[in-house]
Amino acid sequence: MYVELVDETGKVPSEIIEQTKEVLAFAAKKLNLKESTEMSVTFVDNARSHELNLQYRETDRPTDVISLEYKPDESEFFFDEDMELPEELLEEMDPFIGELFISIDKAAEQAADYGHSIEREYGWLAVHGFLHINGYDHYTPEEESEMFGLQEEILTAYGLTR
Numbered sequence: 001m002y003v004e005l006v007d008e009t010g011k012v013p014s015e016i017i018e019q020t021k022e023v024l025a026f027a028a029k030k031l032n033l034k035e036s037t038e039m040s041v042t043f044v045d046n047a048r049s050h051e052l053n054l055q056y057r058e059t060d061r062p063t064d065v066i067s068l069e070y071k072p073d074e075s076e077f078f079f080d081e082d083m084e085l086p087e088e089l090l091e092e093m094d095p096f097i098g099e100l101f102i103s104i105d106k107a108a109e110q111a112a113d114y115g116h117s118i119e120r121e122y123g124w125l126a127v128h129g130f131l132h133i134n135g136y137d138h139y140t141p142e143e144e145s146e147m148f149g150l151q152e153e154i155l156t157a158y159g160l161t162r
Contacts, residue, residue: 001033001037001038002037002039003020003024003025003041005017005020006040006042009044011043012104016118016122019119019122019123020041023123024039024130027127027130027154030153033134034095038095038097041101042099042102043101043102044102046103046106047062049064049101056068063106064125065100065101065103065106066100066101066129067129067130067132068099069098070096070098098133102122102126116162120161123155123158127154127155131147131151
């Protein structure tokens with residue numbers, strides 16, 4: 001999986017940037033995503049997180065991670081539904097799955113609040129957002145159990161334990 005990373009703050013250590021790429025690639029393999037899958041992660045401060053949260057979720061406060069799932073416009077595809085497409089063409093079609101915005105301020109606050117490393121918190125936020133982009137949610141107790149269980153499984157297997 002290709003992950004484009006942008007640090008709008010200029011404050012994220014290169015080790016965290018590299019870890020974010022690695023843990024997301026690890027999670028993508030766990031979900032059996034194609035290697036051609038692409039996404040982006042932007043590290044922001046609380047002011048930018050607040051702005052994005054208001055814009056996309058109509059919530060007037062900063063948040064730790066914002067996940068924006070990309071859904072291609074099906075009207076872009078002009079082919080008969082019975083038509084068989086070559087695998088190579090299917091691989092090239094819309095490999096971009098979405099974007100994450102991670103607040104570095106919230107990451108630092110939450111790592112301190114939960115008593116674990118900043119590396120663990122960045123990994124948690126990246127995987128959490130990634131799972132949202134891939135259709136997981138936590139509105140019901142059942143959904144929460146499934147999503148958080150998978151999230152913990154990925155983080156533990158990667159080596160980011162509490």
